[in-house]
Amino acid sequence: SSGDSDSDSAIDVGETWTWTVSYTLTQSDIDAGGLTNLATVTVQDPSNNSISVESSSSGNTTSGTGNGSGTSTTLTASPQLTVTKTANTSGFSSPVVAGDIITYTITAENTGNVVLDTVSIADSQTPTGGSASSLTPTYSSGDSDSDSAIDVGETWTWTVSYTLTQSDIDAGGLTNLATV
Numbered sequence: 001s002s003g004d005s006d007s008d009s010a011i012d013v014g015e016t017w018t019w020t021v022s023y024t025l026t027q028s029d030i031d032a033g034g035l036t037n038l039a040t041v042t043v044q045d046p047s048n049n050s051i052s053v054e055s056s057s058s059g060n061t062t063s064g065t066g067n068g069s070g071t072s073t074t075l076t077a078s079p080q081l082t083v084t085k086t087a088n089t090s091g092f093s094s095p096v097v098a099g100d101i102i103t104y105t106i107t108a109e110n111t112g113n114v115v116l117d118t119v120s121i122a123d124s125q126t127p128t129g130g131s132a133s134s135l136t137p138t139y140s141s142g143d144s145d146s147d148s149a150i151d152v153g154e155t156w157t158w159t160v161s162y163t164l165t166q167s168d169i170d171a172g173g174l175t176n177l178a179t180v
Helices: 027-032 166-171
Strands: 034-037 040-044 050-054 071-074 081-088 101-110 122-127 133-135 138-141 155-163 174-179
Touching: 027 034, 081 174, 101 174, 122 166, 155 174
Parallel strands: none
Antiparallel strands: 034 071, 040 050, 081 101, 101 155, 122 133, 122 174, 138 155
């Protein structure tokens, strides 16, 4: 981008040439926590011998390969998962009776900047004043590329239905908690 002050396409004594390069980050770069970039400049000396020098952030004057050091860029991982749970009670009788069905919908959205994998879900339900029991949610949708990981921006959905018992009604309600 600059440095050839006399436009002769040769790095003259005392000249400093500068190049710039742009790179578009990939999700893999962010997931890896960073990247390293190494540049090599190759020139011809007056005797037509090729000289290659690799870059380093502090400057490198030693020719050959393996003498430079890449410029490292650290990329900060910000894992974040937003989990939402709703209860659909639209099919309840009036008044509510044992046998009515609650359908819970659980969503997990990756709102961070790294891919989240090894996904598991736990769902427990506790009648008011009672003891907890486990429910088994069923995966519905969201893994758009079938990689079993919640990619950045992806939202996964599970559903689970529960049939009310008379004990639930007598207890005055239920508390349901999902953990992804």
